[in-house]
Amino acid sequence: MLRESIDHLDAILLTHEHNDHIIGMDDVRPFNFSQQTDMPVYATERVEGELKQRFSYVFEAVPYPGAPQLQLHRIDASTPFTAASIGIMPVAIFHGNLPILGFRIGNFAYLTDVKTIPEAEMTKLTGLNTLVLNALHMNPHRTHLNVPEALQMIETIQPKQAYLTHVSHRMGLYAEVEKQLPKGVNLAYDGLSFKDSF
Ligand SMILES: [Zn+2]
Secondary structure, three states: OOOOOOOOOOOEEOOOOOHHHHHHHHHHHHHHHHHOOOEEEEEOHHHHHHHHHHOHHHOOOOOOOOOOOEEEEEOOOOOOEEEOOEEEEEEEEEEOOEEEEEEEEOOEEEEOOOOEOOHHHHHHHOOOOEEEEEOOOOOOOOOOOOHHHHHHHHHHHOOOEEEEEOOOHHHOOHHHHHHHOOOOEEEOOOOOOOOOOO
16 A cells, blocks of 8 residues: 555455455554545455454444544445445355355456356356456465466456456466466556556
């Protein structure tokens, strides 16, 4: 956030409760200070429960001064919602056996920690300009797509541009992996940004 000079955050969408996705929650504090408002956080009932356990100090009746100020919004996999005036469509996906969420925003979809997408949810992913999809490394993994599996999924979804994220250090070097990827598929990297119309 500091390196990329991100000085404003409208809302936080949680895909699932694993620590590599929520443990930075305490760092919402500077945004509370600078924006002088609670941070809207969108999560399913299960994820909300996990958040309340792991960050119990945030949810005390009288939190200590300076604790993160979160405004929880309950969402579910089948109901579109609006965050920061932007319409968002949740996509129900599976992280191994764990049901989690991806999000479609206009013609952009963000799906991380996917292993499988139920057939019925695939209809939510047609006509994408940009798809961000996880690809761990080349080898198989129980709960994450590897590169060949991600490429197969991209082939089915047919976005104009796909970026691979949630990349392991076992992936190999950026320049070498990039050469092996088909046209319209690139490795994402820290600080990558793009514009899409919402
Ligand atoms: Zn993860």
